Amino acid sequence: MTRARRPSAQTTAVVLALAQAPAAWHYGYQLCQHLDLKAGSVYPILMRLADRGLLETAWERDAPDGRPPRHLYRLTGPGRALAATLAAEATTGTVRRRPRLAGA
Amino acid sequence: MSRARRPGWAGALVASAVAATPFACLWVLQMRSADDPLTVQARLDMAIWMAVFGTPWMIAAWLLWRAWWRRAGARLSELDGPARLLATAAATLPADRRDWGTAMTAELTQVQDRAARWRFAAGGARAAVFPPGGDLAVVGVAGALAVAATAAAALAAGAVVPAGRVFALTFVGLLGGLATLAVARSRRVGWAGPGPAVAGLALAGIAACVVATTWYLVEYPSYHRAHPPTIGVSLPPVTAVVLAVALAGCLCLALRPPRWLLPNRHAGRFGVAMATTLAVGFVLVSRMGLGGVGGWDGGLMGYLLAAPLVVVLPGSLAAAAVGRSSHTGLWACAWAVALGAPLLIAAWLAEAPRWYRQVGGLLLDGEGGIGVGGNLGDAIWWTLLLLALWAVPLGVLGAAGGSAGARRLRRGPGRR
Numbered sequence: 001m002t003r004a005r006r007p008s009a010q011t012t013a014v015v016l017a018l019a020q021a022p023a024a025w026h027y028g029y030q031l032c033q034h035l036d037l038k039a040g041s042v043y044p045i046l047m048r049l050a051d052r053g054l055l056e057t058a059w060e061r062d063a064p065d066g067r068p069p070r071h072l073y074r075l076t077g078p079g080r081a082l083a084a085t086l087a088a089e090a091t092t093g094t095v096r097r098r099p100r101l102a103g104a
Numbered sequence: 105m106s107r108a109r110r111p112g113w114a115g116a117l118v119a120s121a122v123a124a125t126p127f128a129c130l131w132v133l134q135m136r137s138a139d140d141p142l143t144v145q146a147r148l149d150m151a152i153w154m155a156v157f158g159t160p161w162m163i164a165a166w167l168l169w170r171a172w173w174r175r176a177g178a179r180l181s182e183l184d185g186p187a188r189l190l191a192t193a194a195a196t197l198p199a200d201r202r203d204w205g206t207a208m209t210a211e212l213t214q215v216q217d218r219a220a221r222w223r224f225a226a227g228g229a230r231a232a233v234f235p236p237g238g239d240l241a242v243v244g245v246a247g248a249l250a251v252a253a254t255a256a257a258a259l260a261a262g263a264v265v266p267a268g269r270v271f272a273l274t275f276v277g278l279l280g281g282l283a284t285l286a287v288a289r290s291r292r293v294g295w296a297g298p299g300p301a302v303a304g305l306a307l308a309g310i311a312a313c314v315v316a317t318t319w320y321l322v323e324y325p326s327y328h329r330a331h332p333p334t335i336g337v338s339l340p341p342v343t344a345v346v347l348a349v350a351l352a353g354c355l356c357l358a359l360r361p362p363r364w365l366l367p368n369r370h371a372g373r374f375g376v377a378m379a380t381t382l383a384v385g386f387v388l389v390s391r392m393g394l395g396g397v398g399g400w401d402g403g404l405m406g407y408l409l410a411a412p413l414v415v416v417l418p419g420s421l422a423a424a425a426v427g428r429s430s431h432t433g434l435w436a437c438a439w440a441v442a443l444g445a446p447l448l449i450a451a452w453l454a455e456a457p458r459w460y461r462q463v464g465g466l467l468l469d470g471e472g473g474i475g476v477g478g479n480l481g482d483a484i485w486w487t488l489l490l491l492a493l494w495a496v497p498l499g500v501l502g503a504a505g506g507s508a509g510a511r512r513l514r515r516g517p518g519r520r
Contacts (some may be wrong), residue, residue, distance in 0.1 A: 027211065027214070028207060028208065028211045029211045029212075029214050029215060029224065032224070032227075038223065038226075038227035039208065039211075039223075039224045039225075039226075039227030039228045039230075039231060040226070040227030040228065040229075040230035040231050041227070042227075043204060043207075043208060043227070043228060043231040044231050044234075044235065044236045046204075047201065047204055047231075047235060047236050048236050051236070057203075067210075067213055068206070068209065068210040068213060069210060070207070070210050070211060070214070071203070071204075071206070071207030071210060071211065
């Protein structure tokens with residue numbers, strides 16, 4: 001279920017970053033580095049996106065010995081639809097604040 | 105001795121020393137506060153009493169540290185600072201967010217640079233301690249209701265029982281704050297209770313305690329003291345806050361216990377049995393004292409000292425033996441203390457006026473020259489102190505003994 005309220009600039013940034021390679025799995029630390037956001041901001045966003053069915057999560061299957069499996073993330077169908085809407089709003093300038101996409 | 109075990113022993117020694125410190129301080133305070141210079145014999149007697157109460161706590165602290173070290177401490181000691189910070193914060197996550205703690209902990213292993221590790225761990229810890237919870241609107245409504253309930257309780261208490269205003273304000277405020285925190289930290293605030301027996305007994309005990317305290321404050325808001333002649337309030341602010349914190353803690357534990365306390369059925373059953381026995385025994389001994397039976401007419405201090413020995417110690421031992429783990433005994437002791445405290449205070453307040461009318465003194469030790477209102481402070485402080493300082497360490501010892509016995513039985517008679 002998507003929410004009617006407009007996502008925050010940071011949430012928009014996370015969704016658009018995940019939409020850049022929608023079929024690929026992403027890591028939490030990779031998103032933090034990519035968006036130059038702190039873990040304290042990225043993880044609550046990922047939790048909310050997953051709660052709303054916009055984000056699919058999985059555990060890494062072939063983790064090397066001695067290292068715990070990492071958590072993986074990618075957008076679901078509704079998540080991709082939201083990303084498309086946000087991207088369109090960004091290009092037409094309807095987003096009030098431009099999402100921060102450092103390194104994107 | 106391995107490198108990982110050495111800090112465990114050092115920690116156990118520190119834990120025992122910390123457990124002994126309050127008793128040593130108490131001894132020093134009593135020596136200094138004595139009106140007349142104390143004889144060597146009096147000092148020695150007091151030291152022996154402190155040792156009697158302090159030794160179980162020192163041993164219990166040692167055992168608790170050792171159990172924690174085996175379970176989590178050794179693993180934590182192998183982690184660096186950032187990993188330790190994140191693991192500690194992740195342990196506070198609600199059950200429905202547990203995976204995210206594991207996710208952040210696993211992700212930290214990918215961060216190599218030390219400063220970056222601290223940054224990631226600090227951010228992750230913030231996300232773990234304040235995870236996104238319920239809808240902001242719901243949290244706002246819960247917070248507003250909590251504030252309104254606290255204000256209403258303070259106003260109502262001010263109008264009806266002025267002496268109970270601090271207690272009402274603190275108790276309702278704490279409950280409102282805890283409820284708001286639960287809504288804010290979890291997506292689904294549902295029933296995650298320990299079962300109807302535990303929750304029912306907790307609610308009954310807390311309700312009885314609140315009703316008894318309120319009635320006591322209406323009847324005896326203050327009391328006189330003959331030597332020196334003074335008038336004291338029955339429920340001073342510090343005592344009111346202590347009672348409110350204890351009752352709110354009991355309620356919180358009974359309605360939303362930590363997840364590690366939930367699955368243990370044996371612990372809940374033994375806890376309920378021990379708490380009920382403590383309270384029923386209190387009333388029976390009080391009646392026996394009033395009837396001049398069995399030498400209990402000097403007050404119930406003797407019962408309060410003996411009851412943990414004959415109820416909590418064997419009860420925790422039996423729980424650990426039945427559950428075949430020291431944890432079952434420990435959780436049973438925790439339930440006994442949490443459920444027993446409000447029941448004992450309520451029973452104390454119910455029995456004290458009867459005792460005062462017949463004996464003319466306080467229920468604790470039959471001391472005269474103090475108004476009946478003096479029982480309220482006695483009931484709160486002595487119950488909480490004796491449960492915390494006497495019943496808990498005995499429960500820990502019982503749990504350790506019960507699990508050791510169960511292990512020995514499993515191994516068979518021929519093996520050690």
